[in-house]
Amino acid sequence: MPITLDQANLGEDASDVSSSTLVLTTIAAAASGSTIVLGFMWAGDYDVSSISGGGLTWTIHPHDAPGVGGPGNHMMAIATAYAASGLASSTAVTITFGGAVAQKQVVGSSFLGVENPTVREDDGLGFDSNPAADNPTWSVSLTTATAGALLLGFSECTIIANSTPAGSAIETHEYDFATSTNTVVLEYEVAGAAGAKTIGGQWDSAAFNGIAWNGIALKATAITLDTVLPDADVTTTGWSTAPLFSKINDASDATVIQATAS
Numbered sequence: 001m002p003i004t005l006d007q008a009n010l011g012e013d014a015s016d017v018s019s020s021t022l023v024l025t026t027i028a029a030a031a032s033g034s035t036i037v038l039g040f041m042w043a044g045d046y047d048v049s050s051i052s053g054g055g056l057t058w059t060i061h062p063h064d065a066p067g068v069g070g071p072g073n074h075m076m077a078i079a080t081a082y083a084a085s086g087l088a089s090s091t092a093v094t095i096t097f098g099g100a101v102a103q104k105q106v107v108g109s110s111f112l113g114v115e116n117p118t119v120r121e122d123d124g125l126g127f128d129s130n131p132a133a134d135n136p137t138w139s140v141s142l143t144t145a146t147a148g149a150l151l152l153g154f155s156e157c158t159i160i161a162n163s164t165p166a167g168s169a170i171e172t173h174e175y176d177f178a179t180s181t182n183t184v185v186l187e188y189e190v191a192g193a194a195g196a197k198t199i200g201g202q203w204d205s206a207a208f209n210g211i212a213w214n215g216i217a218l219k220a221t222a223i224t225l226d227t228v229l230p231d232a233d234v235t236t237t238g239w240s241t242a243p244l245f246s247k248i249n250d251a252s253d254a255t256v257i258q259a260t261a262s
Contacts, residue, residue: 001221003113003150003190006034010108014177022095022104030087030110035117037109039154039186041076044101053093056081059118061216076214080117103180107173115221127212139200140215144191148220153187153199155213163201
């Protein structure tokens with residue numbers, strides 16, 4: 001099954017109040033069988049410890065640890081969960097940190113066709129605390145082992161700014177938080193052939209205290225083909241065109257039947 005976008009905007013939220021939680025309340029319903037994607041950032045000395053909500057099992061993908069994070073000790077991460085029965089609108093998803101942190105932002109989207117959102121084909125991250133020029137670029141390098149993988153890129157700029165996607169990447173979120181003067185952006189791209197890929201963009205102003213980025217690649221669900229066999233109790237004269245009908249196929253005969261009109 002090829003990767004497709006289900007909901008570009010499941011919700012956005014932010015808080016500059018120092019606390020150990022950040023809650024995203026969904027504003028749209030995600031389809032059954034979709035993969036929920038969260039991109040979130042925070043500032044402080046504590047790591048993210050857990051995510052709960054919707055009865056889902058959440059995977060927090062690799063990210064910078066406190067003390068070695070991006071500009072201003074900002075950290076950012078991508079989390080995913082498989083929603084077999086979907087995710088209803090107005091569902092509260094709570095991100096919990098190991099202690100009180102500030103400057104928190106989260107955005108959410110959903111996708112169909114991901115084989116297993118707990119398993120990455122690749123991941124990457126980085127930051128630039130003092131870009132040498134205005135309009136800095138960000139890019140995540142990812143290598144996929146299979147064709148059609150989902151590439152996800154998440155970036156932060158420590159000023160209110162706009163990010164333009166590079167190449168064929170598509171933006172699902174660009175979320176400004178004026179209180180802490182941060183902007184985050186979430187992008188995706190469906191890879192073609194397997195191999196080395198990049199996903200990223202360019203911010204449109206001076207980067208102030210810097211920029212950071214994070215990304216992962218997720219494998220698409222493989223397409224399987226079924227073999228249909230005819231029934232042993234269907235004869236070559238057992239088909240009618242007026243009206244058109246056929247018997248229930250129980251695949252009890254491997255012999256090819258050549259149908260004739262009667």
